[in-house]
Amino acid sequence: MRNIKVLLLLPVFAIFFTINAYAGTWIQDNKGWWYDQGNGTWPSNSWQWIDGNSDGTAECYYFDKFGYCMINTITPDNYRVNASGAWIENNIVQTKKVDVADTRYTLLNGTIRVLKYNEVLAVQGINDPNPNSSIDRDKDFILFILDMPQALTCKTIDGGSYSRTVKVLSLNDLPDIKAYNGQHVKAGFDLNVAYWPSDTSLPLGAPVINDMYIDK
Template identity: 35%
Template sequence: MKKVKLLLAAGIASAAFSMTSFAGEWKQDTNGWWYQNDDGSYSTNTWQEIGGKQYYFDANGYMLHDTTTPDGKQVGSDGSLIAAPLFDFDIEDSRITYTGWKTELDYNGDLCVVLYYNFTNKQSEPQGAYLADYGITVYQNGVECDTTWLSYNNKDNSLDNYSKKITQGTTLPVGKAYKIKDMSALTIQIKELWNWSNPKCQTVTLNIH
């Protein structure tokens, strides 16, 4: 009986070792990195999800990095896909690029969402985000959300930066707070204000639940 148990244990250990040996793994040579799948194959000319991240492999199976993939996406130094920002609004006098959001209570104790983005001044004169030629309107359930402020004790430098002027070519992280009724999705509309002939406009959806 003991011999049977020993043989069974050895068989299980051998199977486990085999599974580990053939598990997918990263490999490297002088040409770069590739990923060998558990069956010994490797991906070419395609994206593959590995460890929760997306990687692109070229015709020879090597991972691309620090470049633009054939389908126009960006990959970073580790080869993983760089997700496009929710919005990247570029006009003549400025550029704003989304960086994130958070929910907070405003000065009156009401629920609000703080929208964060980088503001870049492109005009020769100093200007702040509040003076630039774009407007952001946030809607929830089809109704425009009122802007609001956080309490004095809840300091947020990005919100303070919204009214600060910066010189040409400077980028500053800014934020703006909007009152919300619940945690349902928000529709964000960004529009160029003073272009009467063909104003640029972008509408995106922000899920906050």
């Protein structure tokens, strides 16, 4: 994991190699470019819409497992990015109009599923963490099943935060998302208001999402 404290040791370097954006800052080190989201976190293994010059138009960038922007290559989910790291189709940079709020969202690909208790256990490949309880056996669980595992940083109930690699996200707090059951989508998630569960409810260990949108 990258240590943010390094920035404090290199103030001159940071001044010359940063580009301010709405929600964070582009930073370059000797390994490449990464994006400081301004809250002690950075995107990794994910897409991010970023308006780097604050003109109201964002470009989409893919960050690898170490948090570095992929450049002039094909991403793991088979999209092309140019020499600046921006997503392109037919050599045209893909953009979207954004406001300040939009830049909070991390873009991820996956499938929305509404499942019963035992189906969630099967998707996660785990044993029942609550074998002696009958609670939630008939409940509908709303999951976002990621195309590939992602390292995400979320808050904890007590106000801390940490990163973990996950395969599913919990959308149980967003009942309207049930309408997308079975659909493969690209969606934006505000991880600043997501949190890690502190109990053994399902999906086990999955970050609980409170704010998202379907990217259309």
